Amino acid sequence: MKKFLLYIVISLCLVVNVFSQNYNTIALLKYNGGGDWYANPTSLTNLINFCNKELNTKLSSSYATVDVGSSELFFFPFVHLTGHGNVVFSDSDVRNLRNYLIGGGFLHIDDNYGLDVFIRREMKKVFPECDFIEIPFSHAIYHQKFEFPNGLPKIHEHDNKAPKGYGIFWEGRLVCFYSYECDLGDGWEDTSVHNDTEERHTTALKMGANIIQYVFTN
Numbered sequence: 001m002k003k004f005l006l007y008i009v010i011s012l013c014l015v016v017n018v019f020s021q022n023y024n025t026i027a028l029l030k031y032n033g034g035g036d037w038y039a040n041p042t043s044l045t046n047l048i049n050f051c052n053k054e055l056n057t058k059l060s061s062s063y064a065t066v067d068v069g070s071s072e073l074f075f076f077p078f079v080h081l082t083g084h085g086n087v088v089f090s091d092s093d094v095r096n097l098r099n100y101l102i103g104g105g106f107l108h109i110d111d112n113y114g115l116d117v118f119i120r121r122e123m124k125k126v127f128p129e130c131d132f133i134e135i136p137f138s139h140a141i142y143h144q145k146f147e148f149p150n151g152l153p154k155i156h157e158h159d160n161k162a163p164k165g166y167g168i169f170w171e172g173r174l175v176c177f178y179s180y181e182c183d184l185g186d187g188w189e190d191t192s193v194h195n196d197t198e199e200r201h202t203t204a205l206k207m208g209a210n211i212i213q214y215v216f217t218n
Contacts, residue, residue, distance in 0.1 A: 026077075035118065039082050047188045051209050066079065074105065084114040134167075144213040165182075
């Protein structure tokens with residue numbers, strides 16, 4: 001009996017340790033369908049470093065990679081999804097992601113161009129009762145440490161469309177923020193990757209920092 005109780009205590013300590021280690025870790029979401037979920041390999045590292053410097057966050061310097069259908073998803077308060085192409089969520093992926101978001105998790109989707117039609121289809125599976133709603137410029141996500149009175153900045157041009165920020169709300173809480181026609185992730189990457197100016201790079205990072213600050217303070 002004593003050995004059993006000791007086992008329970010040790011197991012609980014391990015779980016608490018895992019949660020404490022991962023609470024300050026953000027993650028890149030891996031999905032099926034053939035889309036390049038791994039695009040922008042330097043973006044999250046640069047965003048983390050920027051947030052730790054400008055917001056005094058204590059984010060882990062290394063981001064994690066987590067499968068959309070994995071139970072490990074629940075260890076991370078913030079996950080980021082990007083790519084250019086197809087996205088496919090299985091039935092179990094849909095249940096897992098829905099439970100994660102309803103349970104307090106947050107998903108940032110960044111269209112790296114070509115993602116829109118696929119991600120809208122798949123997120124409708126996750127929240128069939130909800131639609132993406134355009135986030136008004138007055139929303140707090142645009143007014144954290146850095147002010148964006150006109151909403152999302154335009155980082156890279158594709159179709160000569162204005163950038164749009166969309167959200168999915170569950171019981172009044174923003175659980176998913178979708179940046180469209182903006183390319184924040186490209187802007188977070190090392191400036192040499194897309195020949196971005198330092199000003200454009202910093203602007204993208206500031207908006208990313210706003211998203212992080214909003215998530216960790218709400």
